Amino acid sequence: MIEVVSVTGPEPDRRSELRAADSDRDAVVERLRDAAAEGRLEHTELDARVEQALTAKTYADLAALTADLPPEPSADPGEPLVLKGGLHGATRQGRWKVPARITVYGGLGGARLDFTRTATRLAEVEVEAHGQWAGVTIVIPDSWGAETGGLDPGIGGVRDKTTPGRLPGTPLLRLTGSGGTAGVTIRHPNSWERRKLRRNQPSGLRDQGLRLED
Numbered sequence: 001m002i003e004v005v006s007v008t009g010p011e012p013d014r015r016s017e018l019r020a021a022d023s024d025r026d027a028v029v030e031r032l033r034d035a036a037a038e039g040r041l042e043h044t045e046l047d048a049r050v051e052q053a054l055t056a057k058t059y060a061d062l063a064a065l066t067a068d069l070p071p072e073p074s075a076d077p078g079e080p081l082v083l084k085g086g087l088h089g090a091t092r093q094g095r096w097k098v099p100a101r102i103t104v105y106g107g108l109g110g111a112r113l114d115f116t117r118t119a120t121r122l123a124e125v126e127v128e129a130h131g132q133w134a135g136v137t138i139v140i141p142d143s144w145g146a147e148t149g150g151l152d153p154g155i156g157g158v159r160d161k162t163t164p165g166r167l168p169g170t171p172l173l174r175l176t177g178s179g180g181t182a183g184v185t186i187r188h189p190n191s192w193e194r195r196k197l198r199r200n201q202p203s204g205l206r207d208q209g210l211r212l213e214d
Helices: 012-017 022-037 043-054 059-066 191-199
Strands: 004-006 081-084 090-092 101-105 111-114 124-130 136-139 145-152 158-160 172-178 184-187
Touching: 012 059, 022 043, 022 059, 043 059, 081 090, 081 111, 101 111, 101 136, 124 136, 145 158, 145 184, 172 184
Parallel strands: 004 158, 081 101, 090 111, 101 124, 111 136, 124 172, 136 184, 145 172, 158 184
Antiparallel strands: none
């Protein structure tokens, strides 16, 4: 039985009211520092905006801090990543450098890609996912978008639980591949994962404005 599930979330024009994550704040801090290095911001402006970014509550708060800056230059696509679930499963999580192309196989143990603590300048990330026998799970920040139309549901199906649209300056994950027997799921963090993210936030991260993928 083929299953394609799409869960409708908040309306796109209300996404700016959603709470921002630490990865969103750090991405804005990085953009502000780049702008200062280019001579677009005075040091006093930079300090003020960085402080506002690190204490921002919503996506709207963050968007206002870079609204007068030009689009970012093209990002380095990086080396393609291949993740294989194999017999015992495989996970890529935490702070890791996101390449423009990722191939992931569920294998017999399952595979999981977690982007919630990453920061990237890429406008799009292509993920070729093959659910195979144990499935693939992909977790993305609330501000990111996903396009699953190019993924063959297979027998296991495609479960798209992301909210529609994405905020300006955030990546779009374009999924291809096949659901296989166990299927492919893409979603935002659940309530338990959100609590874990807050609990595991490194001390001093906001004060230092460190990049999450370093």
